[in-house]
Amino acid sequence: MDDVAKEAKAFFIIGSNTTEQHPVFGTTIRRAVKYRGAKLVVADPRKIDITEIATLHLRQRPGTDIALLNGLMYIILEKGWENKSFIDERTENFDEFKATVMDYPPEKVSQITNVPVDQLYEAAEIIASNNPTAVLWAMGITQHIVGVRNVMDLANLQMLLGNMGKAGGGVNPLRGQNNVQGACDMGGLPNVFPAYQPVTSPDVIEKFAKAWGLRTKDEFILHPSSFILSDKIGLTVTEMMPGILEGKIKSLYILGEDPVMSDPDTKHIRHCLESIDFLLLQEIFPSETAAYADVLLPGISFAEKTGTFTNTERRVQMVRKAIPRQGDARDDWWITAEIAKRVLFHLSSFEENEKKEERRKIDESAPWAKWDYKDTSAIMDEINALTPSYGGITHARLEAGERLQWPCPTTDHPGTPILHTKQFTRGKGKFMPIDHVPPAEKPDDDFPMVMSTGRVLYHWHGGQMTRRAQGLMQVYGESLVEVNPDDAVKLGLNGKSKVRITSRRGSIEAQAWVTDRVPPGMVYANFHFPESSANELTHASLDPVAKIPEYKITAVKVELV
Amino acid sequence: MAVNIKINGQPIQAEAGKTVLQVAKEHDVHIPTLCYHKDLNPTGNCRMCIVEVKGGRFLQAACVTPIWEGMEIETSSEKVMKDRKLTLELMLANHPVDCMTCDVAGECELQDLAYEYQAKVPAWGAKGTRYKVDSDPNPFIRVDMNKCILCRRCESACAEIQGRNVWGVAKRGFEEVIVAGAGVPMLEARCESCGQCVAYCPTGALSNKMNYGMGRAHQVTKVTTTCSYCGVGCQFDLLVKNNKVIGVASNPNAPVNGMALCVKGRYGYDYIHHPDRVVKPRVRRYLLEERGKTKEDGGWDWIDVEWDVALNIVAKKFMEIRGNFGADSIGLLTSAKCLNEENYLMNKLARQVIGTNNIDHCARL
Ligand code: SF4
Ligand code: SF4
Numbered sequence: 071m072d073d074v075a076k077e078a079k080a081f082f083i084i085g086s087n088t089t090e091q092h093p094v095f096g097t098t099i100r101r102a103v104k105y106r107g108a109k110l111v112v113a114d115p116r117k118i119d120i121t122e123i124a125t126l127h128l129r130q131r132p133g134t135d136i137a138l139l140n141g142l143m144y145i146i147l148e149k150g151w152e153n154k155s156f157i158d159e160r161t162e163n164f165d166e167f168k169a170t171v172m173d174y175p176p177e178k179v180s181q182i183t184n185v186p187v188d189q190l191y192e193a194a195e196i197i198a199s200n201n202p203t204a205v206l207w208a209m210g211i212t213q214h215i216v217g218v219r220n221v222m223d224l225a226n227l228q229m230l231l232g233n234m235g236k237a238g239g240g241v242n243p244l245r246g247q248n249n250v251q252g253a254c255d256m257g258g259l260p261n262v263f264p265a266y267q268p269v270t271s272p273d274v275i276e277k278f279a280k281a282w283g284l285r286t287k288d289e290f291i292l293h294p295s296s297f298i299l300s301d302k303i304g305l306t307v308t309e310m311m312p313g314i315l316e317g318k319i320k321s322l323y324i325l326g327e328d329p330v331m332s333d334p335d336t337k338h339i340r341h342c343l344e345s346i347d348f349l350l351l352q353e354i355f356p357s358e359t360a361a362y363a364d365v366l367l368p369g370i371s372f373a374e375k376t377g378t379f380t381n382t383e384r385r386v387q388m389v390r391k392a393i394p395r396q397g398d399a400r401d402d403w404w405i406t407a408e409i410a411k412r413v414l415f416h417l418s419s420f421e422e423n424e425k426k427e428e429r430r431k432i433d434e435s436a437p438w439a440k441w442d443y444k445d446t447s448a449i450m451d452e453i454n455a456l457t458p459s460y461g462g463i464t465h466a467r468l469e470a471g472e473r474l475q476w477p478c479p480t481t482d483h484p485g486t487p488i489l490h491t492k493q494f495t496r497g498k499g500k501f502m503p504i505d506h507v508p509p510a511e512k513p514d515d516d517f518p519m520v521m522s523t524g525r526v527l528y529h530w531h532g533g534q535m536t537r538r539a540q541g542l543m544q545v546y547g548e549s550l551v552e553v554n555p556d557d558a559v560k561l562g563l564n565g566k567s568k569v570r571i572t573s574r575r576g577s578i579e580a581q582a583w584v585t586d587r588v589p590p591g592m593v594y595a596n597f598h599f600p601e602s603s604a605n606e607l608t609h610a611s612l613d614p615v616a617k618i619p620e621y622k623i624t625a626v627k628v629e630l631v
Numbered sequence: 632m633a634v635n636i637k638i639n640g641q642p643i644q645a646e647a648g649k650t651v652l653q654v655a656k657e658h659d660v661h662i663p664t665l666c667y668h669k670d671l672n673p674t675g676n677c678r679m680c681i682v683e684v685k686g687g688r689f690l691q692a693a694c695v696t697p698i699w700e701g702m703e704i705e706t707s708s709e710k711v712m713k714d715r716k717l718t719l720e721l722m723l724a725n726h727p728v729d730c731m732t733c734d735v736a737g738e739c740e741l742q743d744l745a746y747e748y749q750a751k752v753p754a755w756g757a758k759g760t761r762y763k764v765d766s767d768p769n770p771f772i773r774v775d776m777n778k779c780i781l782c783r784r785c786e787s788a789c790a791e792i793q794g795r796n797v798w799g800v801a802k803r804g805f806e807e808v809i810v811a812g813a814g815v816p817m818l819e820a821r822c823e824s825c826g827q828c829v830a831y832c833p834t835g836a837l838s839n840k841m842n843y844g845m846g847r848a849h850q851v852t853k854v855t856t857t858c859s860y861c862g863v864g865c866q867f868d869l870l871v872k873n874n875k876v877i878g879v880a881s882n883p884n885a886p887v888n889g890m891a892l893c894v895k896g897r898y899g900y901d902y903i904h905h906p907d908r909v910v911k912p913r914v915r916r917y918l919l920e921e922r923g924k925t926k927e928d929g930g931w932d933w934i935d936v937e938w939d940v941a942l943n944i945v946a947k948k949f950m951e952i953r954g955n956f957g958a959d960s961i962g963l964l965t966s967a968k969c970l971n972e973e974n975y976l977m978n979k980l981a982r983q984v985i986g987t988n989n990i991d992h993c994a995r996l
Contacts, residue, residue: 319960366909391854393876409942409945452975535902539901
């Protein structure tokens with residue numbers, strides 16, 4: 071982030087409300103633009119805060135990012151602004167990609183996106199003539215059925231301009247939650263072990279089986295309660311929920327998440343959770359999801375624990391215990407470990423009852439089989455041993471003041487601030503031809519407007535924490551839905567009106583904020599408040615690869631209450 | 632290019648273009664400052680850092696005076712010391728002397744300098760308050776312009792760090808005062824409540840409202856940690872008194888953010904001690920009565936239980952479900968709010984113990 075803020079000559083921000091969602095990073099961009107003269111192009115249907123200082127603001131129609139990007143790349147190729155030597159030396163598949171882009175002449179793109187042709191030219195020129203340009207994106211890019219393709223198309227743009235692997239360039243995703251990066255790195259994903267080691271790879275399975283004292287599959291007959299490592303890719307959160315109704319999922323262990331608030335189509339989620347056999351929730355507050363939990367175990371807040379978070383630029387940093395645990399709450403890692411020990415104990419006695427042989431048990435002599443950690447630093451030792459990119463990131467080094475960004479394979483490695491400087495992880499960067507696909511849900515006569523969702527500066531996600539912060543509630547105490555003045559006139563709204571917003575799935579009421587932040591035909595709502603959460607309305611159409619729901623586009627009807 | 636200068640008689644070689652203050656700092660020569668802050672552009676308006684330059688007609692502000700070849704500087708001559716003391720007395724003349732009850736006593740730079748120079752309030756000074764105390768409705772920031780010394784650090788911090796330009800100066804002379812926007816409440820002047828101006832204010836003119844009166848610098852313990860909200864990963868110090876988090880303070884060594892924080896990071900901490908916190912394991916009554924899952928007859932009531940009871944119920948349930956429906960009938964949602972170490976264990980629990988890859992978190996959401 072530092073290199074981007076200091077060295078980028080221009081920024082292209084798409085699908086990120088940077089100053090409200092990543093505020094401190096947002097201010098570094100503000101400074102770069104105001105005091106360093108960096109150029110800024112923002113592509114966002116909404117007039118978000120940062121557009122105020124933008125050199126150019128493109129207000130594309132929601133769900134037309136690919137058309138917009140292809141249009142910009144068409145102009146870059148037309149004008150010969152591409153970085154030919156980078157394309158020749160470091161990339162492949164250029165011709166196929168170019169053929170696709172040539173289907174997006176400015177006039178056509180302008181029709182799809184509603185961005186005037188001259189603005190397309192202006193944007194392409196700013197992005198291409200300032201070297202390097204940094205591309206920044208967030209959920210506005212990924213929360214679409216075409217999320218993954220959006221991201222690929224941004225990579226296309228940066229390869230075309232030779233901005234990959236350069237300080238001040240690159241594609242820079244801004245991670246939402248404080249430790250999303252770490253949760254992914256640590257194997258909190260259905261297809262990979264820690265450090266993205268695939269669950270389908272026999273070598274990886276072998277490695278973890280050895281470390282954790284398990285046997286590999288071929289050694290014995292399958293039994294539902296035998297200890298093997300599964301090489302079958304698991305379900306994503308967006309598949310687990312419906313999986314409950316299909317009878318596939320009988321039980322969930324939810325750690326510090328609030329699907330009732332954060333998942334799409336709340337009514338459906340409630341229905342799913344109501345049907346589950348056993349729901350374990352580990353949380354600091356009785357969240358909206360707690361209503362469906364069979365057991366609620368009190369974890370602790372960041373102020374009560376020691377360990378590490380990994381930020382959006384792969385920087386691993388210490389979290390330090392400042393106060394004792396509240397009441398009888400316990401460390402979250404301790405709770406998980408206790409559950410593990412007890413399940414293992416029960417399972418092995420269960421096996422014995424069934425007179426199964428000893429060998430079904432976990433081999434406790436394996437180096438990392440056991441669960442008796444004395445603290446998180448001991449857990450980190452295990453992470454060091456099994457997670458190559460975290461191999462050299464120890465609490466001791468962090469406590470000694472070292473600043474480490476992964477990959478950091480060994481204890482004498484200084485960490486890696488910028489990825490892909492010389493080579494892409496897979497050798498040459500591959501251009502992917504990508505076509506525009508219209509959004510899953512289109513407005514019609516009954517639901518004529520488009521709703522997009524997101525967060526606001528003063529609140530956080532499902533609002534469990536920020537709704538319990540007094541000052542934040544004083545500034546932003548109830549949900550506001552942004553409505554354009556033109557629509558407000560049509561609907562008969564004034565500054566004090568309440569509106570009802572209805573989608574094909576549900577309906578909410580909230581205070582209207584009449585503002586030109588949103589274009590005509592669009593409303594914007596958040597999901598911080600249970601009584602008017604936008605997720606009552608959103609739908610679960612998923613990106614086929616990333617399985618991310620299309621939060622950013624829901625067809626709705628808006629009425630005055 | 633290097634130039635030769637003398638500070639207090641000591642010959643020094645330094646790079647041209649540097650200021651007297653910078654060179655003095657590099658050579659451990661103490662020059663007091665007030666309006667100067669290393670993160671902000673120097674304005675040279677408080678006159679605390681004045682030094683005597685040989686041949687100069689006036690005393691010069693070290694923070695804005697560049698060095699030149701052959702320059703000879705005295706940083707603590709009698710003239711300088713007298714002048715600084717007078718400057719302080721003029722400030723104190725116009726400053727309510729309520730250090731006894733002031734929230735920032737102990738970390739107030741004016742107080743420290745007055746102590747260093749033994750400057751007292753002149754007999755003719757400090758005649759009551761000129762401005763309303765706690766004059767702004769902003770829920771986080773307490774404004775008391777009576778304590779303002781017009782150093783303008785707030786103005787620079789808001790403009791240069793936050794890029795927001797909320798603060799400015801109105802009127803001239805004795806009437807000169809710092810105002811938000813055109814003299815409106817801060818939030819109306821488009822303040823984002825980041826608290827940068829508070830962090831840079833050297834006195835109690837701008838302080839924190841949420842913990843006003845709850846603890847002074849020497850009464851709190853500082854624990855450096857990482858923010859629990861967004862992925863930027865700002866670091867800051869939690870201020871702890873009597874085992875309670877009473878505030879957040881910028882830590883200048885924070886790798887990502889330096890002194891900067893946003894409203895959530897700086898002021899969104901009070902959820903930690905909120906009475907809604909779950910502090911005891913809870914299970915539904917039906918689980919204790921060995922009934923099937925039911926909402927009838929109070930079966931769905933929460934019952935507080937000991938850890939052992941709760942954990943055994945959980946383990947037994949997982950084991951039963953795993954036995955009856957297979958490992959893939961269990962799913963784990965790990966947390967983007969929890970530690971790496973905790974996420975790692977969730978991954979290990981899913982894969983080693985349960986035997987499923989059904990693990991995910993809300994990155995997609
Ligand atoms: S809180 Fe932040 S935005 Fe508000 S006046 Fe202070 S520095 Fe400016
Ligand atoms: S202080 Fe604000 S910008 Fe920094 S990590 Fe926390 S939420 Fe993000």
